[in-house]
Amino acid sequence: QKEVEQNSGPLSVPEGAIASLNCTYSDRVSQSFFWYRQYSGKSPELIMSIYSNGDKEDGRFTAQLNKASQYVSLLIRDSQPSDSATYLCAGGGTSYGKLTFGQGTILTVHP
Amino acid sequence: DAGVIQSPRHEVTEMGQEVTLRCKPISGHDYLFWYRQTMMRGLELLIYFNNNVPIDDSGMPEDRFSAKMPNASFSTLKIQPSEPRDSAVYFCASSFGTPGNTIYFGEGSWLTVV
Numbered sequence: 001q002k003e004v005e006q007n008s009g010p011l012s013v014p015e016g017a018i019a020s021l022n023c024t025y026s027d028r029v030s031q032s033f034f035w036y037r038q039y040s041g042k043s044p045e046l047i048m049s050i051y052s053n054g055d056k057e058d059g060r061f062t063a064q065l066n067k068a069s070q071y072v073s074l075l076i077r078d079s080q081p082s083d084s085a086t087y088l089c090a091g092g093g094t095s096y097g098k099l100t101f102g103q104g105t106i107l108t109v110h111p
Numbered sequence: 112d113a114g115v116i117q118s119p120r121h122e123v124t125e126m127g128q129e130v131t132l133r134c135k136p137i138s139g140h141d142y143l144f145w146y147r148q149t150m151m152r153g154l155e156l157l158i159y160f161n162n163n164v165p166i167d168d169s170g171m172p173e174d175r176f177s178a179k180m181p182n183a184s185f186s187t188l189k190i191q192p193s194e195p196r197d198s199a200v201y202f203c204a205s206s207f208g209t210p211g212n213t214i215y216f217g218e219g220s221w222l223t224v225v
Contacts, residue, residue: 034213043202043216044154088154092212098144098167099214103153 004091006102015111019076023089023102026070032092033065033072034099039085047087048074079109113137115217117203123223129191132220134203135184144214145178145188146202154202160186193224 007022021035032051036044048063050056050072056063062075072091076083089102116135124130136143144159158168163180171178175194180186190197200221206214 032212043219045216046213049213092209098156098159100156101154 003100004089004102006087006089006105009105010108011105012108012110013079015079015081015109017079017109019079019083019107019109021074021076021087021089021105021107022071023073023091024071025091032099033063034090034092035061035063035072035074036088036090036101037085038088038104044088076107079107081109081111084108115203115205115215117201117217117220119220120218121221121223123225124193126194126224127192128224129189130193130197130222130224132188132201132203132222134186134188134217136186136203136205137207137215138184140205140207140215141183142206142209142212142214143180143186144202144204144206145186146204146216148200148202148219149198157188190222193222195224198223 003026005024013019034049035047037047038044048058048061050063050065053065053067060077064073086104086106088104090099092099115137118133141162145157146154147157148154155170157170158178159166160180176190178188200219202216202219204214204216206212
């Protein structure tokens, strides 16, 4: 199993809908989790970080972490065409581990 | 505050030539990372430093790749000799505290080897 795996995508949703992005991780990646957004031709930029079980909300974005099931998700409410990008899930390893990135999910929000 | 600064932004070189990519991390950050991104392999960690010392270079693809960090504000990634399969976007990133903390990426160096 890869350390961090994302649902394959690509994902297409209509404007105004909820976009749901999912990520699962292995035991070696368990301390800290991040969602990055990457526009085409640009560098990844941090959207959310989450460290504890449960939900964390920031504007239209909600990150959810379930350590028992080893998954982390990102919900984007009221999706906008400007949300169209690749979303990268990343996990930090135990103790001294570096971040490991998933392959990314391409999201397209169509008007 | 200035973010991570990389140069060059774009480079086109011929196979066999030496390529040097440069990076200035965010001031005060003690971790520096070099990533490579391709469509096929996604974002791969090549090497990372802590306080200028290489900690994990297991992602460096082969001996043609080398990285240095002579001081806290500068790092280089060198490819010698370059090959077409090295064509990719190379990102430098930095973080503070632990390598599992939020990392901040530079804008990337787009390398094409012909």
